[in-house]
Amino acid sequence: MDMLQIIAELAQKTPSKILLVVLDGVGGLPQGPGGPTELAAAHTPNLDELARESALGLLTPVYPGLAPGSGPGHLALFGYDPFRYLVGRGALSAIGIGADFKDGDVAVRGNFATLDESGRVVDRRAGRPSNEENARVVGKLGSAIQELEGVRVSFYTESEHRFVVVLRGEGLGEQVTDTDPQKTGVAPALAQAKAADAQSQRTARVLNLLAERIRAVLSDEPRINGALFRGVSLKPRFPQMSEVYQLRPACIASYPMYKGLASLVGMEVLPVEGVEDALEGKLKALRESWDRFDFFYLHFKKTDAAGEDGNFAEKVKKIEAFDRLLPELLALKPEVLAITGDHSTPSALRAHSWHPVPLLLRAPWLRNDPTQRFTEDEAARGSLGHLRGVELMPLLLAHAGKLQKYGA
Amino acid sequence: MDMLQIIAELAQKTPSKILLVVLDGVGGLPQGPGGPTELAAAHTPNLDELARESALGLLTPVYPGLAPGSGPGHLALFGYDPFRYLVGRGALSAIGIGADFKDGDVAVRGNFATLDESGRVVDRRAGRPSNEENARVVGKLGSAIQELEGVRVSFYTESEHRFVVVLRGEGLGEQVTDTDPQKTGVAPALAQAKAADAQSQRTARVLNLLAERIRAVLSDEPRINGALFRGVSLKPRFPQMSEVYQLRPACIASYPMYKGLASLVGMEVLPVEGVEDALEGKLKALRESWDRFDFFYLHFKKTDAAGEDGNFAEKVKKIEAFDRLLPELLALKPEVLAITGDHSTPSALRAHSWHPVPLLLRAPWLRNDPTQRFTEDEAARGSLGHLRGVELMPLLLAHAGKLQKYGA
Missing domain, CATH: 3.30.70 (Alpha-Beta Plaits)
Structure with a gap:
């Protein structure tokens, strides 16, 4: 069964805004037994503070043991079952x-x-x-x-x-x-x-x-x-997010793959000034388009790139660079903010991996949550428990008040 | 795939008895950040004691983000996939x-x-x-x-x-x-x-x-x-619990909706004396029919009603009323006792919600469990982990010795 069809019948428009931040390949591994992951080693005062007022959990991107490519990893985060919504290799x-x-x-x-x-x-x-x-x-x-x-x-x-x-x-x-x-x-x-x-x-x-x-x-x-x-x-023809979620969705990314995937599900791809990850350009695009959309997919690539290079210290730096940016995202006051990854890219593995990614959710109607930092270990004991990537969107919609009751 | 077909091949009759208590809409939310939920605020000495000798976990009633109606919420608890076993609005x-x-x-x-x-x-x-x-x-x-x-x-x-x-x-x-x-x-x-x-x-x-x-x-x-x-x-024709589970199931409820849903899956609906939630009448019906059945679905409505009214204090009281009743349920010595909800109805939301519900399981063959109270926060760190509503029945049958090995 395609959950998108069920969700489509329940989705409703509301003024609330959802900001989904994808730190590509953010999940990591310790360099040795008992050591910190890249997220745990990073100095992230803003993320730490946010984690304390948020709920955490773990997302298995596609299926236990499967290291997903960018396609299935992202489609799952957008709520599209990656075993049903296939993108051919070409x-x-x-x-x-x-x-x-x-x-x-x-x-x-x-x-x-x-x-x-x-x-x-x-x-x-x-x-x-x-x-x-x-x-x-x-x-x-x-x-x-x-x-x-x-x-x-x-x-x-x-x-x-x-x-x-x-x-x-x-x-x-x-x-x-x-x-x-x-x-x-x-x-x-x-x-x-x-x-x-x-x-x-x-x-x-x-x-x-x-x-x-x-x-x-x-x-x-x-x-x-x-x-x-x-x-x-x-070129695949997928249901559009505007139809299935009643959203006006925007993509803020600077690499073609992510812009392309977002456009497959009907996001408007916003122009971003700057080269490579273009942090400032992305912030500018987000701020300037804030009033026009109610769902934003904001993508950062460099966490993945550093992991692929096997460069632990560099991945830590990229996480810290995002942390410095975070107050400007919070200043926009999205009703629902989720921070996660499309998959793990541990620098110890120099490749995408199957490990779950941490998920942070700041939203109305959260349960109490004991977590203190945005790390894999903390996420494993977060109140959101352990979810699949494809289950994220219904949860975000629910917390944003955008899903009606299922069945009478 | 319909798990009911798999379960039907494995189910076997044994003398043990299962008591499934559904506190309608029992899951809640804090009134403010860090505050207690209705369950955490309630004075529940009997439930507390029971929790210490039980295993806890969280049940997502139907799907992450979906706030289920009574139909899907209950059918899931009875082990019927709520996306497959649909009940029309009429x-x-x-x-x-x-x-x-x-x-x-x-x-x-x-x-x-x-x-x-x-x-x-x-x-x-x-x-x-x-x-x-x-x-x-x-x-x-x-x-x-x-x-x-x-x-x-x-x-x-x-x-x-x-x-x-x-x-x-x-x-x-x-x-x-x-x-x-x-x-x-x-x-x-x-x-x-x-x-x-x-x-x-x-x-x-x-x-x-x-x-x-x-x-x-x-x-x-x-x-x-x-x-x-x-x-x-x-009127839907669903497989009957007597066939798929080899059970003689009874329903003890006082509101038509729950009696009707129970009869759809083949439970014998027992008469209950008294008006509204009729706590004493339900206890009497349970005691008098204890020898005739091996599965009891015992429903309490008022936790949900108080939540729908947005009345935190009243929901607390209804939880406490159930707590006072609990020793009489325990006196019947069911081999397997489960206490849970069909969905959350946080009084903060005045409506059914998508939040997982706590599950308490007292049964033979439990793992060690650190939980001390029957609350959402404790359940989130319980040894049963995080399950779907539809996964509960196989677990209850297994702990009751009523499920054979799957595959040779």
Whole structure:
């Protein structure tokens, strides 16, 4: 059952405002037994004070043991069951790089490969070229190939051997097999329609033609002379937050992936001045748009980036930078304020992990709560208990007075 | 997946007895930050002593953020997934007022309305008449209309503009649209069969005829001269507790809603002497029927009523009244005793809320538990952790030795 349908029947408009702050990958691990996590090691006087007047709990982002990517982690926080609301690999890549990607477009993840004279795959990643080399080849393809059978073709560089193709044209489908054979010594597979629909057949035909054209254009390249396609996907059409929650939602983020995910669920993506995490730009956008919306998703990226780099001290610093910002968020007086992460990224693991993330909720109608700081250990004994990521939105709506009673 | 099917395969009869006490709406909130909830403020020496030898936990009645009505809240406690076992609005109203409502009957919620000369709705609630005025008009309708097209028609007063119609006859269906147009200035809608089945078409025909007859009978009334129908529903047929749990279950409650919900799942509803919550009458019924059943659902209403009234002190008193009764329940020596609520009704909110309810379990095979009192704060650190309402019954059956191993 899709809880979104139930929630949609109960949601009601009220003037109260919800601010959801996502500190990307904020959950951490101790560096050694008994040691502090990044959150516990950070000096966070503002968060500490806030924690004392808030309720805490733990959120398992998607499912115990699952380390989620940005897609499922965020969709869950927005209340969309990440096992039901799927974003194809091609679509997620297109969103992540901020490609021009619209309803009806098909996105495909491409891997550059090395083929031998008879067309067999020698290296499925073309020796992992540098990002610069990737960008050079993508530029060459973009100049040579712009349209096939009436379909506009756009190439985007991603990193190393990875690139993205966006197809735009009438009647394209996504039920199409990958051409990556998953092994060397054989030729790339042909793209085939998995279903009998004319749309998917058209996409398959265009991709097979595209693979040929790419080989022709790259025939003078020593290493990057072929392409393998994966994850053919239309831009998903998800229910919009305005419909299911009766909210006017806004996204304040500075990286394409998060802006893209927010726009999939119908948030208005606000422009943010500044580069990278752009803390000041985000604050400015929040302040200036405060009256126009009743739900704000505010994203900070650098906690995750530091965790991915395995840099404990840097992640601590990024947490402290957010702490310094916090009084300005509180000054806006959101009725409901939630601070959490989309997943953990412990610097000890240098990767996304499956560990629950701490959740802080400051709102009307809270129970008493013994927690004193915003840390994983404190959150584990918080009064909100242990929730799933997807359960957060109904809770925020309830505390904001935006959910009617279920059943008589 | 319906867990009831799994449980049904594992349930076994044993001589042990389970007593499930539901203090309606018992969960509360502090009146101010850090203050006690109603349960924490109450003087409850017997509950305190019991808590020290019991295990505690928190139950989220239906889903985080959802404030359940009595229907979903209770069905969950009885182990019936409230998103799967739905009771239509008409059926729930009929049950709630204790109407004569049998398998095959169709119940409909009626709203008295004011119509103008051309039949357009002027007021969808007929100016919210008094309950007495409602009863007078319902009496008039009951005298004038007893049967339509071979279908017996019974009218029941509910409150203000609300009444209930029960249709009894062969071949009635429930896939019928509401006639309430949800706005004024237009005529009531015609009831229409949503499905092509003859049964629903028959119900729709009878309801349209009934709306005409009601207008004719009430043509001399200045204000209450029409009726709008909503929530057309057959009496639900749910699996019976005797089948799914191998129990002989009894209900001891004094309000129609709870007796009706219990009878839907196959409990024998025992007569209770006395008015309103009838504490002594309930104890008497429990004692006298103790040998005949192995599962008792014992319901107390006044905790919820005081919460709905926003009366903190009164809710405290009702909790204390239950505390004084407790030794007599313990004297019966149920092998498994659970005390909980179907939802929270904090007097601060004057309404059902989404907050988890405390659960107390005294039974064989408990883990150690640090809790000292039956309060929300203590329950949040209890050894049972945080469960959903629907998960309670399997736990009670297990502690009573009534559930076999799952899988080999």
